[in-house]
Amino acid sequence: MGPIPAGFAADADGMLMIGGRRADALVAEAGDTPLFVYDLALVDAKIARFRAAFPSVHLHYAIKANSYAPLLEHVQKHVDGLDIASGGELGFALEAGADPSTISFAGPGKRDSDLEAAIAAGVTLNCESEGEAERAFTIGARIGRTPRLAVRVNPDFEIKGSGMRMGGGAKPFGVDAARVPALVRRIIAAGATWRGFHIFAGSQALDPAALIEAQRATVALAAQLSDQAGEAPPLVNLGGGFGIPYFNGEQSVDVEAVGEELERTLRNRPQALQKTEFAIELGRWLVGECGVYLTRIVDRKESHGKTFLVTDGGMQHQLAASGNFGQVVRRNYPVAIANRFGAAPEEDVTVVGCLCTPLDRLADDVAMPRAGPGDLVAVFLAGAYGLSASPQAFLAQQAAREIVVGAHAD
């Protein structure tokens, strides 16, 4: 059934418990399936683990992983900044109560209206090009506000083995490293507030050695760019890229090992970065494991010797679990029958969604306890890139609901 993350157990009835609540009770409370449940206590545990491993590094949350308002309001209070990548996310971040001076806005294709909203709010823009910086100067002058600008660097390296490549070579993200010093000087000469560098070298990396190497290279690049620009960066956002294990055989990131090495690198950092602060921005690692997608079996059918469990959910809510969000070869996310959680597998089944397309599969040939109409399927690792990264309107099926559990008074 795959690598079900820690923190989930069954009650005496065999019902999956999420944040101390029965899965069926959560469905009743939310009103119906399909339902995403996010256990905030699991997010808090991740934040605490990061703090212990990286005592001198700021923690930012990349909200595109999950911007569900109750989750965002909670996470916002416990991290040092939010990283956003659209004008819409700027609205979510401000609505969640984040201090604008701790928000940074990356992403190509920022419209003038996005730049204006960010500058007016006092949010840092991670400039993706020289042209974007020039537009920010013009807009700042027009509205009488000084833009806070960082430069997103397109580094000449990427995290080895990372799932999604975002640095190295020709990229729509960031400014090629060789052109960054001139842009830094231009930002300062134009009178904008210089905020530093954003260097993101990849995502979904599990190998601590690859993360350590990328972080070392990132710190070295930041020092080199500072020397060339003749200006020290107030902040260097080192990117993130910590992955989570989705498939059998994958190991979770040894963040303590990564933290020990980064802390050592930072203690011995070059002179140019003595006064610089550092941040790591994480999405998936913080929230991916806290989420469970619950969907109800509507039909059980046989075809040419295969058993299909047909559910009321699918790729319209969990595109990533269907294998259509960046995977080259489709593999199953961890799944279980929520009302027979922990029961021994009895048969191989294929779990599909309710969309009329062969792309809509939630689990292929997976060993499960026997289940049929009315039973609940739980798809784990649904806390990041779930609903917000899925084509919800496709085929106009039942909308998914969302709920948080495990919140304590802050």
Ligand SMILES: *Cc1c(COP(=O)(O)O)cnc(C)c1O
């Ligand atoms: C998507 C993204 C992240 C978050 O990536 P995760 O794999 O979810 O941690 C961080 N920074 C930038 C610039 C991104 O585009």
